[in-house]
Amino acid sequence: MFKFTTRTLRLALKRNYTTSASGNLPVTNALKGWREKLKDAGVEDTDFNLKCIVSHVLKKKFNTVPDDFAQLEFNSSQLSDFERFLEARCARMPLQHIIGEWDFMDITLKTAPTVFIPRPETEEFVRLVIENYKNDKQVNMLEVGCGSGAMSLSILHRLPFVDAIAIERSKAATALAWENAKLLGLQERFKVYNHTMEEDKYMPDELKDKKYDLIISNPPYVKTEEFQFLHPEVVVYENLNALDGGSDGLRVARLVFELACRYLRSGGKLWLELGNEHPPLVKTIMNLKYQGRLKFVDSYYDQYKRERFVQIEKV
Amino acid sequence: MFLRHLRNIRLHGFSRRWASSSSDPLSIRNEKLQSYLESLRQEYYALRVNAAGNSKSYARLSQLEGVVNALEQRRVLERNLTSQKDLEQEKDEDMRQLMEEENQVYTDLLAKQEQTMLQELLTLADDEVYPSLLFGVNSGAGGQEAMLFAQELYEMYTSYFEHMDWDYEEFARETTDIGGLRHANILINDQDAYNWLRYEAGVHRVQRVPATEKSGRIHTSTASITVIPKPADVQVHTAEKDLRIETKRASGAGGQHVNTTDSAVRIVHLPTGLAVEAQSERSQLKNREVALKRLQARLVQQQLESSEATHLATKKAQQGSLNRNEKIRTYNFVQDRITDHRIQNGTLHNLNGFLQGGEQLSGLIEKLQLEQRKARLVEMLEAWQPPKEDVANSQKS
Numbered sequence: 001m002f003k004f005t006t007r008t009l010r011l012a013l014k015r016n017y018t019t020s021a022s023g024n025l026p027v028t029n030a031l032k033g034w035r036e037k038l039k040d041a042g043v044e045d046t047d048f049n050l051k052c053i054v055s056h057v058l059k060k061k062f063n064t065v066p067d068d069f070a071q072l073e074f075n076s077s078q079l080s081d082f083e084r085f086l087e088a089r090c091a092r093m094p095l096q097h098i099i100g101e102w103d104f105m106d107i108t109l110k111t112a113p114t115v116f117i118p119r120p121e122t123e124e125f126v127r128l129v130i131e132n133y134k135n136d137k138q139v140n141m142l143e144v145g146c147g148s149g150a151m152s153l154s155i156l157h158r159l160p161f162v163d164a165i166a167i168e169r170s171k172a173a174t175a176l177a178w179e180n181a182k183l184l185g186l187q188e189r190f191k192v193y194n195h196t197m198e199e200d201k202y203m204p205d206e207l208k209d210k211k212y213d214l215i216i217s218n219p220p221y222v223k224t225e226e227f228q229f230l231h232p233e234v235v236v237y238e239n240l241n242a243l244d245g246g247s248d249g250l251r252v253a254r255l256v257f258e259l260a261c262r263y264l265r266s267g268g269k270l271w272l273e274l275g276n277e278h279p280p281l282v283k284t285i286m287n288l289k290y291q292g293r294l295k296f297v298d299s300y301y302d303q304y305k306r307e308r309f310v311q312i313e314k315v
Numbered sequence: 316m317f318l319r320h321l322r323n324i325r326l327h328g329f330s331r332r333w334a335s336s337s338s339d340p341l342s343i344r345n346e347k348l349q350s351y352l353e354s355l356r357q358e359y360y361a362l363r364v365n366a367a368g369n370s371k372s373y374a375r376l377s378q379l380e381g382v383v384n385a386l387e388q389r390r391v392l393e394r395n396l397t398s399q400k401d402l403e404q405e406k407d408e409d410m411r412q413l414m415e416e417e418n419q420v421y422t423d424l425l426a427k428q429e430q431t432m433l434q435e436l437l438t439l440a441d442d443e444v445y446p447s448l449l450f451g452v453n454s455g456a457g458g459q460e461a462m463l464f465a466q467e468l469y470e471m472y473t474s475y476f477e478h479m480d481w482d483y484e485e486f487a488r489e490t491t492d493i494g495g496l497r498h499a500n501i502l503i504n505d506q507d508a509y510n511w512l513r514y515e516a517g518v519h520r521v522q523r524v525p526a527t528e529k530s531g532r533i534h535t536s537t538a539s540i541t542v543i544p545k546p547a548d549v550q551v552h553t554a555e556k557d558l559r560i561e562t563k564r565a566s567g568a569g570g571q572h573v574n575t576t577d578s579a580v581r582i583v584h585l586p587t588g589l590a591v592e593a594q595s596e597r598s599q600l601k602n603r604e605v606a607l608k609r610l611q612a613r614l615v616q617q618q619l620e621s622s623e624a625t626h627l628a629t630k631k632a633q634q635g636s637l638n639r640n641e642k643i644r645t646y647n648f649v650q651d652r653i654t655d656h657r658i659q660n661g662t663l664h665n666l667n668g669f670l671q672g673g674e675q676l677s678g679l680i681e682k683l684q685l686e687q688r689k690a691r692l693v694e695m696l697e698a699w700q701p702p703k704e705d706v707a708n709s710q711k712s
Contacts, residue, residue: 044575045563052576052597063595070494094574103598120562120577121570123600222571233574243571275570303562303599304569 024073027054031069034086041090042232049095050086056099057082092232105154109180115173116242118150121302122218125273125309126151128300129216130158132269132311137161140210142263144217144256145169146192147242149177151216156186163189165207169196170239197252202259211265218273219252221245249275253282257312261293264314270294272310279307286312340693343389343429350701352386352436359383382439385432392428395421437688445544447504449616450483450512454497457536460525462495464646465538467670468519469496472540474672481505484605486591486612493527502545502612509544514657514683516542517641523648533649537642543619551614553607559583562599582606589613655679658686 031050038046047067055065057078065072074082085098096102096117101110104118105126111117133139133155139162143152146166156162168174174194181190195204203210222230222243234243245251253272260270274282279299286296292315300309341348359379362372397414405411452472454465476483482504489497503512518539525534561581579594580602591613593606645654646666653669655661661679669675 045577045579048576048578048594062597066490068490068492070490070492095576096574103596103601105598105600116571117574119570119574120599123598127600220571226568226572229568229572231573231575234572238574273570276568302569303560306569308570 024075025079027058027069027072027074030074030079030082037090038086041092043089043092049089052095052099053082053085053089057085062103092236094233094237097237104150105158107150107154107157107184109148109150109153110176110183111148112172112176113237114239115170115176116147116238118148121304121308122151122273124303125218125271126154128309129214129271130155133159133162133214139163139214140165140212141214141216142166142212144197144215144259145219145242145252146177147173147218149180149190149192151218152190153177153180153184153186155216156189157184164191165210165212166190166192167195167197167203168192169194170241173239173242197255197259199255199258202255202262210263211268212263213265213268215256215260215264215268215270216272217253217256217270219245219256221249221253221275221278223247223249223275245275248281249278250281250285253278254285257285257290257294260312260314261290266314268314269297270312270314272312274308274310276306276308279310282310282312340696341433341689343432347696347699351696351699352382352432354701355379356383356386378439381435382432385428385435389425389428389432392421392425396425437685437692439692444506445509446506446547447502447545447615448509448512449541449543449545449612449619450501450503451541451543452496452499452501453539453541454495455518455537455539457521457534459491459493459495459527460521460534461536461538462491462497463493463526464519464521464536465498466490466494466496468538468540469499471670471672471676472515473501475676476501476503478673478677479505479508479511481508484608484612486609486616500612500616502608502615509542511680511684512542513544514680514687515540515643517643520642520645521648522645545615545619551611551618553584553611553614557585558607558610559585560603578602580606582610584610584614587614587617589617653679655683658683 031054034050035046038049043049051065051067051069052062054069054072055062057074058065058072088098089095094117096111097113101108102117103109105123109118129151136159139159141152141155141162141164143164143166146152146168149166152164152166156164166177168177171194174192177192178187181187181192193204193207197203220241220243222245224244224247226249227235227240227244230243245253253274256270256272264270272282283296283299286294295313295315297311297313299307300311302308343349359376362376362379365372395417397418402411402414402418405414450472452465452469454461457464473483473485484502484504486500486502488499491497518537520535520537522533522535524531525536528534559582561583563577563579576597578597578599579592580599581590581592582603583590589610591606591609593602593609595605596602643656645656646669647654648666651664651666653663653666661682663669663675663679665675669679
């Protein structure tokens with residue numbers, strides 16, 4: 001105990017920190033200077049970033065940590081974790097990768113490098129889907145490209161009468177989605193297949209005869225020309241396969257339309273989260289190319305008032 | 316048939332002798348209590364016949380059911396007792412011993428049944444039901460030390476809410492930089508909460524050497540607890556068109572293009588201009604839900620604090636259960652004791668355990684609740700007059 005205390009104390013003295021009586025360092029002291037460093041590195045929402053990392057280092061639930069960090073202290077190993085994580089954040093590593101988990105709707109998901117991190121807008125998308133299905137009795141759902149499993153698992157968590165199947169092209173994401181399903185106790189109603197959707201083979205063999213009431217997808221929709229404008233967190237740390245939507249951003253969405261023609265039951269719905277300019281474009285495509293097969297139902301706005309979500313019906 | 320009738324009369328005389336020996340108004344021997352119980356029984360059966368379709372009658376019925384059931388069971392037990400006279404007349408010694416043993420068993424059962432009945436009767440004293448309430452913690456006299464104490468009370472009560480498994484929502488809280496609390500407001504959504512927490516309202520006093528004190532002197536500081544019940548008819552409506560929901564992200568592309576977390580949410584209620592913020596969760600949608608709940612709690616508070624509600628609060632204060640200025644409890648750290656000034660034997664020890672807000676606090680509140688219910692039941696009995704004509708009427712119909 002004595003040894004430990006002197007070591008922490010020396011460490012703190014070296015850094016010009018003031019330690020408390022217990023030899024630990026008050027969090028408020030450890031924070032000094034980091035706010036500015038984060039800002040200089042271009043990180044927005046610095047206070048929120050700091051609080052996320054502090055609660056992660058202290059292994060406390062985010063919502064139990066007070067905003068002013070009153071009475072909280074780091075021991076020496078926590079302090080070194082804290083500094084390591086903040087250096088990473090200054091290098092623009094996504095916050096969600098640093099802390100290894102993220103909250104989405106009512107659930108907490110594990111995150112992994114290379115697997116796409118769900119965005120706040122996707123919560124709004126999922127909320128809309130849940131609103132539309134909350135009074136149903138039985139829904140067979142398919143998700144195309146589930147990533148960490150955020151959309152399917154949060155819907156399963158909220159609506160007990162839904163069964164979900166997901167396909168995902170990345171092996172790492174497939175494994176992560178399955179792990180998340182097990183962590184949340186949803187593995188009975190969730191299945192994920194590692195499968196790449198292609199023109200002559202939309203679904204894996206074992207699922208080729210099954211039909212669905214609902215298909216959801218947040219396909220890659222970033223236009224190739226937009227890649228230069230992406231944030232460093234996205235370009236450097238995220239799997240660009242999960243973003244690349246080709247020249248007009250709808251390359252993968254077009255494959256999903258074809259898949260929906262074949263695998264939705266008549267009257268079944270396809271819900272998509274897309275980019276800013278896409279819904280009118282999708283409406284045109286439906287009218288021109290899918291007459292008698294798919295019908296554009298409506299488009300919806302995200303919480304930032306951008307028209308981003310569409311609902312399509314199988315005729 | 317005749318014999319049975321005779322025995323009933325004898326028993327009646329027997330219990331009357333019992334009654335005259337007791338002056339406790341809540342003893343079953345008390346005649347007034349007996350006739351009160353009988354009137355409840357009459358009311359219950361009259362209601363059962365006439366209640367059809369009337370929700371008020373049904374509410375009263377379910378309120379009375381427990382007492383009347385307990386009363387009926389007690390009467391059945393009573394009938395099984397063999398009277399003293401019968402015992403004396405019995406010639407067979409073995410037989411008489413058997414009767415006496417049997418009587419002993421029934422007397423024990425009767426005592427237990429009376430306890431149950433009293434419990435049921437006491438719940439009748441809780442005449443008010445509120446679906447939710449506003450709970451407030453405010454630091455009082457004593458500066459920083461009072462604020463530190465307010466924070467401790469705040470933690471004690473929130474643990475207690477968890478302990479009771481109540482749904483609650485904190486919607487306003489102001490803290491100080493040394494870990495104290497100026498005030499906090501919490502909305503509790505549970506219809507049992509008012510009947511437990513009403514006895515916590517008042518001034519709580521702490522006596523100790525404060526952490527902020529250099530020379531080791533003992534200080535006395537206070538914090539107060541307020542409990543404002545929310546009647547079922549106080550409702551707030553937050554239509555979507557009345558809300559402006561703001562998040563931090565201003566412009567630029569969204570979705571897959573960026574990876575910002577922007578979880579903080581601010582909601583403005585346009586008709587009142589009231590604004591609330593939430594950033595206690597990592598998920599933006601969760602924060603929106605939290606903010607909306609807070610907004611609703613604020614609006615409820617505004618409404619309750621309006622003139623109509625003040626009238627209500629005054630009425631409560633007159634009843635003595637909500638007096639804001641009454642010093643109700645002392646927390647003495649030097650002697651490691653808690654003393655509640657409203658009841659006899661109101662002193663407990665193990666202050667730290669008490670501040671955990673678990674069994675100890677719960678036990679004290681239960682004790683207070685029992686005392687207050689008894690007092691109110693006695694009041695009710697004193698005010699009660701046997702409704703002779705009513706009884707006659709209901710028997711006729």
